[in-house]
Amino acid sequence: MYTPHTPADIASMLADIGVATLDELVRVPEGLAPQAQIEVPAALPERELAVVMADLASENTATNFRSFLGAGAYRHYIPPVLGTLAMRGEFLTAYTPYQAEVSQGYLQAIYEWQTYIALLTGLEYANASVYDGATALAEAAIMAVNATGRRSLVISAAIHPQTRAVLATYARGIGLSIHELPYAANGCTDFSALDALLATGDIAAVAVQSPNFFGVIDEPPADVVTRVKAASSVMIGVIAEALSLAVLRTPASWGADIAVGEAQSFGIPLAYGGPYVGFMACSAEHLRRLPGRLVGRTVDTNGKPGFTLTLQAREQHIRRERAISNICTNQAHCALLATMYLAALGERGLRDCAVANIRMTQQLVAALLELPGVTRVFAAPVFNECVLRVPGKAADVLLRLQADQILGGVDLGRWYPELADCILLTATEMTIEDDICALQQALQCQLEVLV
Amino acid sequence: MVSPQELLYSKDHEWVRYDGEIATVGITDYAQHALGDIVFVELPRVGKTITQFSNVGVIESVKSVSDLFTPVGGEVTEINPAVEADAGLVNREAFTEGWLFKVKVSSEADKAGLLDASAYDVLTSAG
Amino acid sequence: MSLDIPLLFETGQPGRANRYLREEAAATTYxxxxxxxxxxxxxxxxELDVVRHFTRLSQRTMSIDTNFYPLGSCTMKYNPRVNDASAALAGFRDLHPYAPDALAQGALRVMHTLERALASLFGMHAFSLNPAAGAHAELTALLIALAYFAQRGEGTQRTTVIxxxxxxxxxxxxxxxxxYKVVSLESDARGRVSLERILSTIGPDTAVCMMTNPNTLGLFEDHIAEIAAAVHAVGGLMYYDGANANALMGNARPGDMGFDLMHLNLHKTFSIPHGGGGAGAGPVGVSAALAPFLPTxxxxxxxxxxxxxxxxxxxxxxxxxxxxxFAHMVRALSYILANGADGLAQCxxxxxxxxxxxxxxxxxxxxVPFDELCRHEFVASAQGLKRDTGVRALDLAKALLDAGYHAPTMYFPLLVPECLMIEPTETESKETLDGFIAAFRAILTQxxxxPSVIQSTPTTTPVARLDETQAARHPNLRWKPA
Known part of the structure; x- marks a missing residue:
C-alpha cells in the first residue's frame, strides 16, 4: 500500500486532530456513501503482482513477430543509456518546474529540447511539447485561426487518417470547417483545388504532411506556398516521422510557418501507442500564439544565468477563459527522452540512422517487387515507408502472413476504400535482411497458391 | 501621481489625448503600477474599427493578464511600435512615450463618457 | 557569467558520435x-559526456524521490517502481499500436480491466481511456456535453458553463x-458552492456545472446532492474534475453524488510519475446516457x-x-492491483x-481561513503575515526550498489571498510531516x-530567484549559434 503509518502513528495523529477514527475523516453526508460494492480485486503482494503483469504482457504475442508496421509509430533502436538516465527518480518524480530555483536541471533539458526542435525544423521557436503529433496539429490549427480570424482549414488527404480524425474532433467542438485536398497519382497532395478554396478568403491554414501517410516525401511546391502566403493563410507542415528531419529539407526551408509532429522516433518506446510526444515549432511572428509551456533563459537576482518557465500569461492558469489553449501538461518526460536520444546520437548518428531507414526501405521494396503481382502504387520518392499493391485484399494477405509470424504492414483499405488491395510497409534500421527474406518468401508462397 | 490635466480618462484606467480628429490612447500610471512589470501588449490592428469601451487587446504582466478597453471609438490609425518592442516603456512612461494606439475618432460624443483628471484622481484614490 | 552546466550545444566535438549504428553513405546515394x-x-x-550532462541536470531537479513535495492539488505521492517495471515488460513496451487485436490481447485486457475498475471505483457507467491528461479530459468531457445537447436539439440553447x-x-x-460562455460562481462564507447562488445562476441555458469535490480549499461540498439535483432539474450536466479524487477514492463516488461526467488524473491519484510535467493520463467517465458519445x-x-x-x-x-x-494504463492497473479496493480506500x-x-x-x-476538518489538502494564507512583516506566500515558499522541502502550491485558489495550498499525500510518514512542521514554524519565527532573511531566500539552491520580467520581455527560448 506504500503507506508508512503504524497503528501508533495513526492513533497519535487522530488524537492531535481531535477525531476518533479514520472513517470519521472521510465521512460524507448520508446518501452519498458508495451505493454499490467496489469491484476491485483484493490487494496482491508485489511478487504476485509481477507474475500477473508478466502474464498479461506475454499475451501480446505480436511482439514476437517480424514487423513491418509503421504508419505513425516507428520501431527504432533505443540506446540503453536512455533508460538508465531517464529513469532517474529526480526526472521521473518531479512535477512541472514551477519552482525554478530547484528545477534548473529539468528546465535546462527542456530548453535544450526547444533548441533541438528549432534546429531540426529550421524554425525560430519550439514549445516544451504537447500530447502527441495529432493534437499538435489541432493546436497549430487553433494558432492559425487566432492569427487570421478565419475559421476554415485546408488539409491534405495524405495526412495520417488518425491525425485528421483528431483534428476533426477538435474542429467540430470549436466550430471550424475542414476541406480536404485529394492525393494525386504519384502519392503527393493534389493542389489543383487549392486556389478556389483560397479565393474564399476564409482559409486560416493549409496543412500538409511530409513524408505523408503513404511514406511519400510531399513538401508542397514553391508556387503553392507562395499562393498560400499571398492569401495570408498560414502554412503548416506536419511531420509524423521525426527521424526524417535528419535528412530531408526542413519545413522552414520549404516555407512552413508552423511545423508540428510526432517525436516518438527519438528514443520513445512503441508502448501500444503512448505516451509519445508532440512537438510544435513556429516562426517568430507566431510565438505569442504558441500554446503550451515555454522555458526561457534569464538571470537570477545575482546576475547568474538560469532558466524559468516564461510567457506564462499565455497559459490557461492565468488567462482562464481568455487562454488560447487549455493545454496544461506537456510531455516533459518524453521530451527529455528525445533530448537524450538526440544528444547520444549526435549529427552523424542521427543521419546514419535516417539513411539506414531509407536504404532498408528501398531494399524491402526492391525485394517485394520481384514477386509477380506486387506493384508499387506511388512513384514519388519515399523515406521509410512505401505502399505496395498485392493480388487480392490486403487484409487477407496480412492475415495469412500472421501464420508465418509476420506483421506485414498496415491495410490501407481501413481508411482508403480505393486502396483496399494496398499495404503500407515500413522498414527501419531495426529491419534486418533476414526479415525481408522471410516476408518475401511468405508472400511468394501465398501468391503461388493464388496463381 | 497626479494625472495630467489635458487628458481624459476612462473608469477602466485608460487615458485619451484628443488632437483634432485623432485620439491617442494609453493606460494610466495608476494602471501600470497596479499591473506590475508589463511584458507584452497586444494591440488592435491598424485599420480596424473599434467602439468605445470595447475590448481591443490584452496587457500582460509576468503573471497576470488584463483586457485592454478603448476609451474612444473609431478607426485605428497607428500603434506604438516602441511599446511593441519594449513593453516596459508602459511602466516607465505611461502618459507619454508609452502610448498604445491612435484612433481616428468617429464621434465626439464619446467624450461624454469619460472623466477629467480630477474626477479620475478621485476614482483612483477612493479605491 | 556562464551556466554551471554548459548547454549540449556549447560542448562536444564533431566526429565523436555514432557508436550505435553502421556508417551509411550520404543520403544523396538514395x-x-x-x-x-x-x-x-x-x-x-x-556517451560518457551525455551521461554526465544529464546526471548533473538530474541532481539539480527536486523530486518526490529526493524531497517531501506537498504541492497542493498535484498529489505528489510515492511512485512505486513496480509500476514502471510492469510498463517496461517487453510485451507492453515493444507492442505496436497497429498490432492486430488477436495478438495484443494482454494490452486490451489491461485497458478493459482498468476501465471496469475505474467505473466501479467512481460509480460511473463507463470510462474512456483516450484523453492524454487532465485538461485534455476536460475538453473531451465538454465535447461530449456538446454532442449530447446537439443530439437532444438543445445545442443552441445550452450556452453556459458554470x-x-x-x-x-x-x-x-x-x-x-x-x-461555452463561462459564468464564474463565488463561494460562500464556508468556502463552498452556495446552493442559493447556483439556483439563481442556472437556467435553460446551463450546459454544464464543473465542480471538484473536495474543492480546491480541500473542503467537501456537502450540498453536492442538492446542487446536482438543481442542475439536473434545468436539464444541465454535472461535471466532476477528478484532480482531487485522492481525497475520496474508495470512500465516496462521484457517480453517487449525481455527477454525469468526470475525469481522473492517473498521474495524481494512481501514482503515475509526473515526469516533470507529463505525460499524464486523463480517463473520462460518463453516465449511461452519455456513453454513446465517448471518444473512439x-x-x-x-x-x-x-x-x-x-x-x-x-x-x-x-x-x-x-x-x-497506454504505458500509464499499465502503471495505473499495477497500482490498483497492488492496493485492492480496501487498500485504495485506506490510502x-x-x-x-x-x-x-x-x-x-x-x-x-x-x-487557515477555513479551519475545519479538511480532506486531502488545506489552504493557509500569509495575508496576515504580509500585513505584519511584508513577507508574502512567495517568500515562505522560497524559504521552504532552502529548508529542503518543495513549496506548496502558491496563489491558488484565487479566492484566498496570499494562499499556500498544502497536500502531503498518504505516502509521507509522521516523521517527515513533523520535520516539515518544525521547518515551517522556524521559517515563520524567522x-x-x-523578514529580510526570508525575503532573500532561497540562498542554498543552484540559482537565486530568477528575473521573470526579463525572461518575458526578452524571450530567450533556444540556443543560437554564435
Missing part, C-alpha cells in the same frame, strides 16, 4: 539532392475553447476476447492518436489524516524576527 537538407547542425558527444471560483484554472479555459476506440469484450471498437456512430471521435498513453483516509495533521500543527502560526 534520394534526389533537392529533397535533402544541406546541413544538420547538431552537436556530437561521447465554474465555481474554487475550481481548477483549466476549467474556464476548457469551456471557452469549445465556445472503446475496448469491448466478448467471451473473454477483447477488441478495439471504432464503430460508435455518436462518438465525438478520437481525442488523441492511437489508444493514448485516501491516510491522505486526509496527513493533511489534517499538518493543518492542526500549523494553524497557530499561520492563518519571518517575524527578520
Amino acid at each position: 534520394l534526389p539532392p533537392e529533397l535533402l537538407r544541406e546541413t544538420l547542425p547538431l552537436p556530437e558527444h561521447t 465554474v465555481p471560483d474554487t475550481a481548477h484554472g483549466t476549467n474556464p479555459a476548457s469551456a471557452a475553447m469549445v465556445g 476506440p472503446i475496448v469491448r469484450s466478448q467471451d473473454d476476447i477483447f477488441a478495439l471498437d471504432f464503430s460508435c456512430e455518436q462518438s465525438i471521435g478520437p481525442m488523441r492518436s492511437f489508444w493514448s498513453n 485516501s483516509k491516510l491522505a486526509v489524516l496527513n493533511a489534517n495533521y499538518l493543518r492542526v500543527k500549523l494553524r497557530d502560526v499561520i492563518d 519571518a517575524r524576527r527578520d
